[in-house]
Amino acid sequence: MAGNCNWHPKDEHITVLQGTFAAGMGDKLDISALHDFAVGSYIVMPKRMHHFAMAKGETILQVSAMGPFVLNYVSPADDPRLKK
Numbered sequence: 001m002a003g004n005c006n007w008h009p010k011d012e013h014i015t016v017l018q019g020t021f022a023a024g025m026g027d028k029l030d031i032s033a034l035h036d037f038a039v040g041s042y043i044v045m046p047k048r049m050h051h052f053a054m055a056k057g058e059t060i061l062q063v064s065a066m067g068p069f070v071l072n073y074v075s076p077a078d079d080p081r082l083k084k
Contacts, residue, residue: 019059
């Protein structure tokens with residue numbers, strides 16, 4: 001799973017339950033800027049922080065945030081909801 005750059009209006013809390021989760025900060029997906037998080041890792045993506053992420057192999061995450069949870073894409077062209 002690879003992601004495009006996005007941000008949220010609320011803090012996002014992530015716990016890695018299985019596999020390896022990789023995340024980085026910035027306005028464009030940059031594989032070289034990814035940091036690996038192993039099982040048991042807890043990550044907080046602060047509100048409005050531009051970030052990108054991907055799973056390395058089969059990965060299970062627990063994601064929580066105060067609702068409503070909104071996914072904003074840095075580049076609107078990356079938003080799959082706008083694609084036909």
